[in-house]
Amino acid sequence: MSQITEQIHSSQISDILEKIIAGNRPNKSEILRLLKSDDVHLMGLVAGNMTQKRFGRKASFVNNIILNYTNVCVTDCKFCAFYRPPGDAESYTLTLDQIKTRVQTAWDMFEIRQVLIQGGHNPALGIEYYEDAFKMIRTKFPKIGVHGLSASEIDMIAKVERTSTKEILSRLKDSGLQSIPGAGAEILVDSVKDVISPKKISSADWLRIMEEAHNIGLPASATMMYGHVESQEDVAQHLSQIISLQEKTNGFMAFIPWNFEPNNTLMQKENLVKFGVGGMHLLKMIAISRLVLDGLINHIQSSWLTNGVGMAQIALQYGADDFGGTLIGEEVVSCTGARSTELTGQKIIDAIHQIGYQVEERDNFYNLVRMH
Helix, strand or coil, X not given: CHHHHHHHHCCCCHHHHHHHHXXXXXXXXXXXXXXXXXXXXXXXXXXXXXXXXXXXXXXXXXXXXXXXXXXXXXXXXXCCCCCECCCCCCCCECCHHHHHXXXXXXXXXXXXXXXXXXXXXXXXXXXXXXXXXXXXXXXXCCCCEEEECCHHHHHHHHHHHCCCHHHHHHHHHHHCCCEECCXXXXXXXXXXXXXXXXXXXXXXHHHHHHHHHHHCCCCEEXXXXXXXXXXXXXXXXXXXXXXXXHHXXXXXXXXXXXXXXXXXXXXXXXXXCCCCCCHHHHHHHHHHHHHHHCCCCCEEECCHHHHHHHHHHHHCCCCCCEEEECCECCCCHHHXXXXXXXXXXHHHHHHHHHCCCEEEEECCCCCEEEEC
């Protein structure tokens, strides 16, 4: 640690890093200074050290599938290449039998422990569709966790049913929903949302729905999609709001920063974003996530989906402790042509072993299933 201490002393962010090492969380202006610093390797060194203190030389992953149950969507987000408007020739919605077949196949082949259920904002689907799907999965596959529906999808169901999001969350929990993914947050600043997803819920609504979920015992992931039209101030604001809500509810299990992939999206066509921000930016975001969230949200995901396995391996040494999921059947990011968007458990196990780490296969709630 003495070598790290020497490097910290000569850095312009030394006061912040020393404050963090002493166990104090940085404030919003200090988070902004970290974001403006180019001292990525030093931040990674400190963040990696903090992660190893908490978890040892070990990383986790979950065997899961993504169930993109419908691509019908009326929200028209400019960053999405997946959605199709109602009535489009390429639109689809899975039936209950199709959902059951996909889950059964994944259980038989991979012994998955989580179904990540996300789709478009489809005005033709009422709450019974989701209740029937969740009940079926929980009844037939009790070892598989149901991790589903972004806050914006929950808002859509509430609009269709003409009721409150609180009522929708309660009914979904009763039917088998166990936790909520963080999608729909993007950047929790409305001036950014007005550009990239003007029809989606506001930042305040995302935070409110997450708080409602936490309050009835539905834990969640928090996400951040960076690398588009946001400023460093916007990212600091996003992180500050996540911190505030977590201090209030302790409902977030993990934080997942991931970079926007512009290919085949309206944002690229309109020249808002020409190319993705790349691996160095990922490492910076992973390191800062650990530095500002450690001890508050313990799990930081390494985001292989948009950056590839090699970058995810390095991210595990820059503050991440979780590799994420195998994401069998992923259809959203793959529409951008980003790269292969699914891995087998064995490929993840090999990737983690390659950097000399132990591998913990986990369930939906970050509990140990088995060591590899």
